[in-house]
Amino acid sequence: MTLFNHLVDVPKLNTFAALPHAFYTRLRTTPLNHPVLLHVNSDVAVLLGLSGQALSSQDFLDVVSGTSPLPGGDTLAAVYSGHQFGQWAGQLGDGRAHLLGEIQGPGGNWELQLKGAGMTPYSRMGDGRAVLRSSIREYLASQAMYGLGIPTTRALSLVSASNPVMRETIETAAVVARVAPSFVRFGSFEHWASKKNPELLRRLSDYVIERFYPECIVESAGAPVFSEDGRPSYSVRTYVRFLEAVVKRTAVLMADWQVVGFCHGVMNTDNMSILGLTLDYGPYGFMDGFDARHVCNHTDTAGRYAWHAQPAVAHWNLYQLANSLLEIAPDTEALRDALDQFEPVFLKAMQQRMMNKLGLVEWKDGDETLVDDLWSLMQANHADFTLTFRQLAHAPGLTSAPAAQIEQDLGATVHGTLIPFVDLFVDREAALAWLGRYRHRIQSQTSQSEPERIQGMLATNPLYILRNHLAQQVIEATQQGDASQISTLMNLLANPFVAQPGMQAYAALPPAWASKLEVSCSS
Ligand code: AMP
Numbered sequence: 001m002t003l004f005n006h007l008v009d010v011p012k013l014n015t016f017a018a019l020p021h022a023f024y025t026r027l028r029t030t031p032l033n034h035p036v037l038l039h040v041n042s043d044v045a046v047l048l049g050l051s052g053q054a055l056s057s058q059d060f061l062d063v064v065s066g067t068s069p070l071p072g073g074d075t076l077a078a079v080y081s082g083h084q085f086g087q088w089a090g091q092l093g094d095g096r097a098h099l100l101g102e103i104q105g106p107g108g109n110w111e112l113q114l115k116g117a118g119m120t121p122y123s124r125m126g127d128g129r130a131v132l133r134s135s136i137r138e139y140l141a142s143q144a145m146y147g148l149g150i151p152t153t154r155a156l157s158l159v160s161a162s163n164p165v166m167r168e169t170i171e172t173a174a175v176v177a178r179v180a181p182s183f184v185r186f187g188s189f190e191h192w193a194s195k196k197n198p199e200l201l202r203r204l205s206d207y208v209i210e211r212f213y214p215e216c217i218v219e220s221a222g223a224p225v226f227s228e229d230g231r232p233s234y235s236v237r238t239y240v241r242f243l244e245a246v247v248k249r250t251a252v253l254m255a256d257w258q259v260v261g262f263c264h265g266v267m268n269t270d271n272m273s274i275l276g277l278t279l280d281y282g283p284y285g286f287m288d289g290f291d292a293r294h295v296c297n298h299t300d301t302a303g304r305y306a307w308h309a310q311p312a313v314a315h316w317n318l319y320q321l322a323n324s325l326l327e328i329a330p331d332t333e334a335l336r337d338a339l340d341q342f343e344p345v346f347l348k349a350m351q352q353r354m355m356n357k358l359g360l361v362e363w364k365d366g367d368e369t370l371v372d373d374l375w376s377l378m379q380a381n382h383a384d385f386t387l388t389f390r391q392l393a394h395a396p397g398l399t400s401a402p403a404a405q406i407e408q409d410l411g412a413t414v415h416g417t418l419i420p421f422v423d424l425f426v427d428r429e430a431a432l433a434w435l436g437r438y439r440h441r442i443q444s445q446t447s448q449s450e451p452e453r454i455q456g457m458l459a460t461n462p463l464y465i466l467r468n469h470l471a472q473q474v475i476e477a478t479q480q481g482d483a484s485q486i487s488t489l490m491n492l493l494a495n496p497f498v499a500q501p502g503m504q505a506y507a508a509l510p511p512a513w514a515s516k517l518e519v520s521c522s523s
């Protein structure tokens with residue numbers, strides 16, 4: 001593996017920039033005043049082929065702060081449209097994101113994008129900036145999702161600057177450098193369909209399919225067909241298979257979100273990645289106490305993007321994507337069949353994840369009721385989402401591990417007389433009754449030893465989760481000049497399944513003030 005000392009040395013490809021100009025506007029970033037590098041994710045840097053030396057260079061800060069273009073890159077802002085909160089919003093686009101270029105790193109090809117580096121032709125009423133508060137939240141969330149094994153865009157660096165930015169109050173500016181194989185969204189497809197431009201819709205689809213879904217290409221019978229520009233002309237079946245693949249990835253992503261209590265907050269079609277990545281972290285939230293109707297975005301008063309609604313919203317968003325593809329794949333029935341795969345794929349993915357979370361070797365009759373009753377119990381008691389599953393591994397009657405081991409595995413969230421799992425519920429009798437049924441179910445499994453089950457459950461149920469109050473503490477410390485807490489949390493989130501000594505505060509139930517935190521779209 002080659003590690004480069006400067007961003008200038010890393011090979012670039014810029015495939016998105018090679019597409020027709022209608023897809024984007026070439027432009028420059030607008031530099032910020034006195035940029036300071038607050039944090040670099042060295043794991044992401046390695047993917048890009050950057051050495052430790054490169055990260056401390058002035059060149060690096062110049063690029064990730066938007067002061068200088070990426071050497072060998074091609075800076076642009078992409079256009080897209082979308083449905084926001086269920087309504088057609090028309091043209092949107094990268095209002096404050098600049099794609100700097102595509103890096104050919106040892107970990108694959110990665111687009112490097114800055115968020116907050118100035119206005120673009122798509123800024124509408126916005127200022128092209130991002131505030132430190134929301135930038136820290138995006139930076140931490142990218143790491144949290146990665147650590148949980150959930151597909152996500154990554155974040156390479158976090159830079160703050162002295163420029164004032166007007167939101168509800170005056171805040172300071174920041175820039176996050178995001179990294180993903182592609183930032184193309186459902187809304188990118190809706191854009192060309194709404195403009196009744198099948199040529200460009202086909203061009204965009206072919207680009208995404210050739211690069212990221214080549215397995216969907218169905219060769220036409222006989223000699224390959226080429227369009228006027230000499231490019232291969234794909235069959236309708238290719239686009240249907242492409243939709244099917246996106247449906248499946250998105251369905252699995254929804255299961256991933258649901259089982260860690262993640263709420264995206266703004267599941268508009270322009271925030272849905274065509275690669276099935278979690279994209280655009282705004283007013284997201286990981287639930288503390290379980291409430292299926294939990295809405296993390298203070299602005300979403302109707303609860304459109306509540307936790308329980310996310311899978312159905314994703315399906316609705318996929319329907320919009322299918323509608324767009326109809327322009328180039330006029331086979332309504334086949335597209336509908338592809339959309340219909342959402343539910344079975346989602347349910348199967350949920351089932352697999354719930355089996356892992358509960359330490360079940362196979363799915364048996366009655367398990368669905370057992371799992372549903374656990375959700376109901378959690379709902380009725382507003383039980384902590386993360387700790388309920390984490391502590392279940394060592395619930396009474398299910399563990400013969402010594403007390404010290406239990407305390408360690410559970411990150412000291414139980415100690416003294418506290419009883420794992422049971423004491424997370426106000427209605428202890430109901431918790432004990434459910435636990436009795438669960439114990440009975442576990443004891444019927446002979447193919448897995450107790451330590452195996454416990455290890456498996458600890459490896460799938462995180463101890464550390466990016467709770468709102470943890471992010472808030474980091475934000476406040478950083479705003480007051482202490483950025484060191486970013487590293488502490490980043491390191492924990494990189495491996496949220498293994499308890500770290502001395503980190504009790506990060507695993508503990510949220511303090512009372514956490515429930516008063518309000519997160520809005522303002523960013
Ligand atoms: P979001 O729902 O936060 O992903 O944003 C929706 C649209 O508004 C996107 O096209 C963003 O680029 C744009 N946008 C959000 N905030 C700003 C801002 N401060 N300046 C310019 N554009 C923005």
Ligand code: MG
Pocket residue numbers: 270271280
């Ligand atoms: Mg967005």
